[in-house]
Amino acid sequence: MNESIKEQLESTFKAIVVTISEDTRIVVNFEKDQVLAVLRFLKDRRFDHLALVSCVDWIEKKEFELVYILTRYTQDEEEHREQERLHLIVKTRISRQSPRLETVTGIFSNAEPYEREIHELFGVKFEGHPRLTPLFLERNYEIPPFRKDFDTRTYVKGVFDKIPFVENKDK
Amino acid sequence: MDRNQITKWLKAPAKMANKYSLHAIYFCTGCGIIEVPPVITSRWDAERFGVIPVATPRQANLFLITGYVSVKTLRAIIRTYEQMYEPKYTVGFGSCPINGGMYWDSYNTIKHLDKYIPIDGWIAGCMPRPEAIFIAVTHLWTLIDKDMANGYIRYKENYKLYRRNQETVLGKLDWPPLYPIHDNVKAVENE
Numbered sequence: 001m002n003e004s005i006k007e008q009l010e011s012t013f014k015a016i017v018v019t020i021s022e023d024t025r026i027v028v029n030f031e032k033d034q035v036l037a038v039l040r041f042l043k044d045r046r047f048d049h050l051a052l053v054s055c056v057d058w059i060e061k062k063e064f065e066l067v068y069i070l071t072r073y074t075q076d077e078e079e080h081r082e083q084e085r086l087h088l089i090v091k092t093r094i095s096r097q098s099p100r101l102e103t104v105t106g107i108f109s110n111a112e113p114y115e116r117e118i119h120e121l122f123g124v125k126f127e128g129h130p131r132l133t134p135l136f137l138e139r140n141y142e143i144p145p146f147r148k149d150f151d152t153r154t155y156v157k158g159v160f161d162k163i164p165f166v167e168n169k170d171k
Numbered sequence: 172m173d174r175n176q177i178t179k180w181l182k183a184p185a186k187m188a189n190k191y192s193l194h195a196i197y198f199c200t201g202c203g204i205i206e207v208p209p210v211i212t213s214r215w216d217a218e219r220f221g222v223i224p225v226a227t228p229r230q231a232n233l234f235l236i237t238g239y240v241s242v243k244t245l246r247a248i249i250r251t252y253e254q255m256y257e258p259k260y261t262v263g264f265g266s267c268p269i270n271g272g273m274y275w276d277s278y279n280t281i282k283h284l285d286k287y288i289p290i291d292g293w294i295a296g297c298m299p300r301p302e303a304i305f306i307a308v309t310h311l312w313t314l315i316d317k318d319m320a321n322g323y324i325r326y327k328e329n330y331k332l333y334r335r336n337q338e339t340v341l342g343k344l345d346w347p348p349l350y351p352i353h354d355n356v357k358a359v360e361n362e
Contacts, residue, residue, distance in 0.1 A: 137242075138243045138279075138341060139242055139342075145278040152276045156276050156277070159340075160281065160282050161282070163283075163336050165285070167285075167325065
């Protein structure tokens with residue numbers, strides 16, 4: 001099954017790199033303009049569960065890497081029923097200077113909170129997302145706090161440590 | 172009941188009644204809440220010490236903050252604390268509310284909870300054992316006896332400074348001040 005998915009992906013899309021890292025794990029790398037097409041293609045092949053959307057900051061290469069993990073709810077082929085579930089790790093890279101990507105909420109609607117979270121913590125703008133409002137954070141940060149160039153120690157020293165104690169601690 | 176405490180009961184019955192019936196509201200932040208179910212149920216049975224969990228802050232007079240406090244949680248903690256009736260006692264549980272603990276350089280975690288609300292006692296540890304809660308409760312009894320568990324009085328006295336710290340972190344608060352701010356400005360600044 002792994003090989004057939006690999007062949008199907010490679011024959012359909014250009015500039016796509018499919019590696020089978022383990023028996024149950026396939027890594028797919030592709031260009032960022034193909035994200036909707038690849039995810040739609042995989043959803044039509046019954047990879048109907050988007051388990052996770054995550055983001056990695058490759059600061060030296062000046063790129064963000066977006067990771068979509070897809071899997072299936074059921075394995076109904078007879079020969080694979082006993083096997084562990086197959087995971088597809090779908091990766092694409094976008095530039096760090098202007099982080100923009102199309103939203104995948106049209107295909108997987110459960111991507112909405114993940115994309116809001118990535119927008120808040122990494123500053124990636126998802127075009128066409130229905131509501132990119134703050135999800136977790138209460139304060140405004142100059143640099144989104146999960147980027148590698150956000151210095152938490154300086155931030156804590158500048159903000160939380162500067163707040164004085166109300167009462168004298170020696171008493 | 173201990174016989175030598177009878178005089179205490181006759182002198183200050185309200186204080187003794189408060190002391191032996193602590194109605195606790197557990198603020199379930201972070202990992203500390205995992206210690207609370209065994210404490211209040213049959214394994215350690217907090218009712219031996221008169222501690223009983225209640226549903227809302229308006230019924231409580233003991234406030235246990237169990238675990239790290241993020242900025243968003245702080246807003247809820249302040250609202251909960253201000254809803255409680257006096258006398259009210261707060262206990263910070265675990266090392267995270269004391270000084271940040273393992274989240275000491277986190278971008279979103281309040282390091283010292285006592286900058287924002289007054290704390291009567293701390294339970295150190297990561298995590299403290301359930302027995303530590305009972306040690307804290309018995310210490311709190313001593314403090315109540317000596318009128319040293321006076322966090323709610325200190326909050327009233329220093330309300331301006333507490334409110335200033337709260338607003339520094341949370342921005343403008345969307346509820347009115349609990350106590351009038353202008354009355355106690357001079358008293359605090361002259362100290």
